[in-house]
Amino acid sequence: MSNSSLVLSLFPGGGVLDYAFDLEGFVVVRGPDPIWGGDVGTFHPPAGRFDGIIGGDPCQSHSALANLVRAKGLEPTFPDLTGEYERVVNECQPAWFLRENVPKAPDVKPAGYDVKSFMLDNSTLDDGTGWGYEQMRSRKFWFGVRDGAAPELRKFINFALFELPHAQQTVSSDARLVPVAIGGSGKVKVSASRTKQTAVGGNDGHINQLGSKEYREHREKQAVVTGRHHSNEMRTTKIRGEGWVGQIQRRTLEEMMELQGIPEGWFKHSPFTMAARRKIVGNAVPVGMGRAMATAIREAMA
Numbered sequence: 343m344s345n346s347s348l349v350l351s352l353f354p355g356g357g358v359l360d361y362a363f364d365l366e367g368f369v370v371v372r373g374p375d376p377i378w379g380g381d382v383g384t385f386h387p388p389a390g391r392f393d394g395i396i397g398g399d400p401c402q403s404h405s406a407l408a409n410l411v412r413a414k415g416l417e418p419t420f421p422d423l424t425g426e427y428e429r430v431v432n433e434c435q436p437a438w439f440l441r442e443n444v445p446k447a448p449d450v451k452p453a454g455y456d457v458k459s460f461m462l463d464n465s466t467l468d469d470g471t472g473w474g475y476e477q478m479r480s481r482k483f484w485f486g487v488r489d490g491a492a493p494e495l496r497k498f499i500n501f502a503l504f505e506l507p508h509a510q511q512t513v514s515s516d517a518r519l520v521p522v523a524i525g526g527s528g529k530v531k532v533s534a535s536r537t538k539q540t541a542v543g544g545n546d547g548h549i550n551q552l553g554s555k556e557y558r559e560h561r562e563k564q565a566v567v568t569g570r571h572h573s574n575e576m577r578t579t580k581i582r583g584e585g586w587v588g589q590i591q592r593r594t595l596e597e598m599m600e601l602q603g604i605p606e607g608w609f610k611h612s613p614f615t616m617a618a619r620r621k622i623v624g625n626a627v628p629v630g631m632g633r634a635m636a637t638a639i640r641e642a643m644a
Contacts, residue, residue, distance in 0.1 A: 362632025
């Protein structure tokens with residue numbers, strides 16, 4: 343697979359994942375998206391034109407907060423569009439596709455594709471120094487290959503050798519706090535009574551420990567980044583067995599962008615309101631994660 347592979351971005355949103363693939367040499371064509379007035383239901387791409395498809399259908403109907411919305415007699419802003427994603431893949435017939443969504447989103451299995459899914463979070467990915475990225479947020483990916491066995495994409499991802507002690511900030515577009523916990527993607531879970539943190543990615547011999555006092559102080563300082571609550575609002579977070587601790591303050595848009603790896607000036611000529619910008623940034627796949635996935639796909643398909 344050449345560096346200039348032609349890729350269709352489905353449900354592109356603000357285009358952050360597209361940007362990550364652009365940086366890795368892919369040529370990305372954006373499909374329709376509601377924020378630009380597009381309708382995927384009327385979108386019918388030609389077969390055989392694209393090497394791959396990337397993107398994630400709206401996650402609102404699959405998120406944990408969807409039940410709270412339905413409890414009020416309402417429905418999430420966007421319906422379940424899993425079927426539309428699968429339909430476009432079937433019509434487009436690319437050699438591969440990469441879908442991203444929240445952990446509880448339903449699986450996709452287009453006809454003729456072998457699909458493997460896995461979880462990934464930022465803080466397990468090598469930022470180029472051997473350490474993980476500062477933000478932790480679990481995402482689920484589906485990698486499908488046509489007419490053959492899909493490779494284990496995780497084998498081609500560069501994982502961090504060390505974990506940053508403060509690698510537990512979450513960027514979210516939602517107003518409610520996101521529960522923070524260590525675990526998944528090769529990590530050992532940490533609790534107040536179990537404070538050893540091991541290196542991620544299967545590397546042995548590198549251990550980072552926090553004493554119980556240091557651990558509690560660290561948890562008290564965790565910043566959960568959200569996209570909607572007022573700038574002067576302070577929130578607390580609950581740690582199992584420790585009660586309510588910490589004061590969580592909303593981050594600025596610039597701070598959110600920095601955590602997501604989005605370059606300064608991204609919205610310089612954008613017509614979006616501040617609330618819309620925060621939502622775009624909070625929902626985006628971080629640039630570092632996107633680049634790691636793009637590199638892994640190129641190597642896996644080669």
